[in-house]
Amino acid sequence: MSRPTDALAPTRAAALVASVLTLDALLHLYWTTGATWPAADDGSLAQAVLGTDVPFTPPVLLPLAGLLLTASAFVLAHSRRPRHLILRLGTLGVAAGLTLRALAGTYWLFAKETGTPFYFLNLALYTPLCAILAVATWRVARCKG
Numbered sequence: 001m002s003r004p005t006d007a008l009a010p011t012r013a014a015a016l017v018a019s020v021l022t023l024d025a026l027l028h029l030y031w032t033t034g035a036t037w038p039a040a041d042d043g044s045l046a047q048a049v050l051g052t053d054v055p056f057t058p059p060v061l062l063p064l065a066g067l068l069l070t071a072s073a074f075v076l077a078h079s080r081r082p083r084h085l086i087l088r089l090g091t092l093g094v095a096a097g098l099t100l101r102a103l104a105g106t107y108w109l110f111a112k113e114t115g116t117p118f119y120f121l122n123l124a125l126y127t128p129l130c131a132i133l134a135v136a137t138w139r140v141a142r143c144k145g
Helices: 004-031 042-050 058-080 085-111 117-142
Strands: none
Touching: 004 058, 004 117, 042 117, 058 085, 058 117, 085 117
16 A cells, blocks of 8 residues: 555655746746846856856747746646646656756766856756756656546
């Protein structure tokens, strides 16, 4: 017999994933204002977040924020309506994307120059967080109600 808290696990996992993705989207929206916190300028921000020079402008950031919010919505909605096929497919897509980012982050630990802000952030934050979120999202995607 399963414990009552087991039935809530996908809902809690979905809340975690949705919260982090929404927070990331809000950070991207904040950067559309021209703010560069926590970096000193756009170039430093791009290097810290992506490890390369990419413009942090609204045409780049707004689609990313929209994608993050959409992903958040899919995962949260699927946890509440697990029998809905479109929500399940969207959640599977989010899980696959997070898994790919975690794998890419692992590769970058060997391929990127050490001692850079990106290397440290990828090692300590980005890759572990994506791995945790990937596992949580796969948990939500497996939920069938």
